[in-house]
Amino acid sequence: DAGVIQSPRHEVTEMGQEVTLRCKPISGHDYLFWYRQTMMRGLELLIYFNNNVPIDDSGMPEDRFSAKMPNASFSTLKIQPSEPRDSAVYFCASMVANSGNTIYFGEGSWLTVV
């Protein structure tokens, strides 16, 4: 079975540019999560969706960040404009209800903003 698929795997962009990260959750999973990993702050939950509806976005750092889930098989995390402090690994993860809260992670999108 395919796992959580993220793209791009690596991106280097200039400060001020728009960045769009993409995620395809595991088929049949009804929860989708975006996490960010940095050396300073570790793993942070940015936002999560249930049945395509954003449930908790309290972890989104500021208005420059936005996330959407237009359908059950696709989500995006957008940063506009990007800043060097946004450099991090962004993980998408998914889960199916009644699975004992087992969350499956993608391989991550490694973002560098210069």
Place this chain on the structure above:
Amino acid sequence: AQSVTQLGSHVSVSEGALVLLRCNYSSSVPPYLFWYVQYPNQGLQLLLKYTSAATLVKGINGFEAEFKKSETSFHLTKPSAHMSDAAEYFCAASDSWGKLQFGAGTQVVVTP
């Protein structure tokens, strides 16, 4: 909300020696507890999880963890370390749907 504390940001073990990674959580209600492993430049892989079925949980790659409610702990062990165990290990807890709270991680180095 859950908080998770991992004692020791770095652990060095000899090949063949016991691996012990410590994790404590804070909660008045037994949570779901997890250990994840992250190899360099990769995502997080689930090692094992506790969901109240049994206090001793066995996972992949020979790892196991024991839930101790009285100590609010969920320490990870492996009897004999292998070079391939070198990675970063994260303890995580949740008491609601999917909102995992991660510990800071423990980097494991295995020496020959």
